[in-house]
Amino acid sequence: MSTVLSIRALSAGYGGRHILDGVELAVSAGEIATVIGHNGAGKSTLLRAIFNLVPWRSGQIELRGEDVTALPSERLLAAGIAYVPQHRSVFPRLTIEENLRMGGYQVRDAQLLRERTQGVLELFPILSSRRSQLAGALSGGEQRMLEIARTLITDPQLIMLDEPSIGLAPRMVDAVFSTVQRLRDQGKAVLMVEQNVRKALSISDRGCVMELGAVRLQDRATDLIDDERVARLYLGKR
Numbered sequence: 001m002s003t004v005l006s007i008r009a010l011s012a013g014y015g016g017r018h019i020l021d022g023v024e025l026a027v028s029a030g031e032i033a034t035v036i037g038h039n040g041a042g043k044s045t046l047l048r049a050i051f052n053l054v055p056w057r058s059g060q061i062e063l064r065g066e067d068v069t070a071l072p073s074e075r076l077l078a079a080g081i082a083y084v085p086q087h088r089s090v091f092p093r094l095t096i097e098e099n100l101r102m103g104g105y106q107v108r109d110a111q112l113l114r115e116r117t118q119g120v121l122e123l124f125p126i127l128s129s130r131r132s133q134l135a136g137a138l139s140g141g142e143q144r145m146l147e148i149a150r151t152l153i154t155d156p157q158l159i160m161l162d163e164p165s166i167g168l169a170p171r172m173v174d175a176v177f178s179t180v181q182r183l184r185d186q187g188k189a190v191l192m193v194e195q196n197v198r199k200a201l202s203i204s205d206r207g208c209v210m211e212l213g214a215v216r217l218q219d220r221a222t223d224l225i226d227d228e229r230v231a232r233l234y235l236g237k238r
């Protein structure tokens with residue numbers, strides 16, 4: 001498996017306050033890596049720091065062996081990193097199709113943009129049949145699907161998802177997770193943050209436990225589920 005994302009000694013914070021403290025992490029093509037950790041551990045900050053949305057940082061970030069440290073977010077997007085934030089980010093007053101096209105605002109070739117939009121709609125029948133409806137009319141889970149679909153328009157190598165299952169009914173959680181698995185099967189590298197620990201780890205290849213701004217433990221996801229400490233702290237077992 002080829003390494004897509006590699007992070008070394010990443011530290012970052014807000015206004016002088018240290019949040020991330022020497023994060024080391026790598027994600028390969030065709031792999032889902034899931035980051036778990038308590039509220040405030042710095043999981044969202046990690047994804048935001050990778051996407052250069054956190055003001056202060058040090059360390060090194062490589063995409064497919066190329067140094068992309070401190071590139072502005074648009075350049076990272078163009079280089080192949082996609083990011084779906086924790087909070088909803090669809091444009092509610094635009095249609096589904098318009099939302100998808102917004103995802104491809106960097107794709108200058110109109111023909112290519114049409115083809116990509118068409119291709120993504122084929123992958124998401126739920127969205128396809130309602131393509132001219134306003135995104136604000138979709139359910140929470142459907143909006144999550146649209147957010148994920150929108151990232152695919154740029155044909156990213158790495159997709160970062162911050163709590164894709166948050167607030168969703170169990171059936172939609174399954175739908176979102178099977179979409180994530182499909183992306184992995186297409187060879188994308190997926191870096192996901194999840195609170196739905198058991199389900200997320202069960203579809204993941206690797207799990208990373210984040211505590212106080214650093215990755216304290218990394219292992220095969222199936223082994224993490226069986227880890228006594230992880231079970232006690234993150235799976236609610238005694």
Ligand SMILES: Nc1ncnc2c1ncn2[C@@H]1O[C@H](COP(=O)(O)OP(=O)(O)OP(=O)(O)O)[C@@H](O)[C@H]1O
Nearest residue numbers: 014019037038039040041042043044045046086195
């Ligand atoms: N914009 C900000 N300005 C200042 N501090 C922030 C900002 N965003 C987050 N923080 C702080 O950074 C720390 C880590 O927050 P972060 O959102 O990364 O945690 P998290 O692990 O994603 O938590 P959760 O599981 O609740 O989403 C917290 O102490 C939080 O208060």
Ligand SMILES: [Mg+2]
Nearest residue numbers: 043044045086
């Ligand atoms: Mg968060």
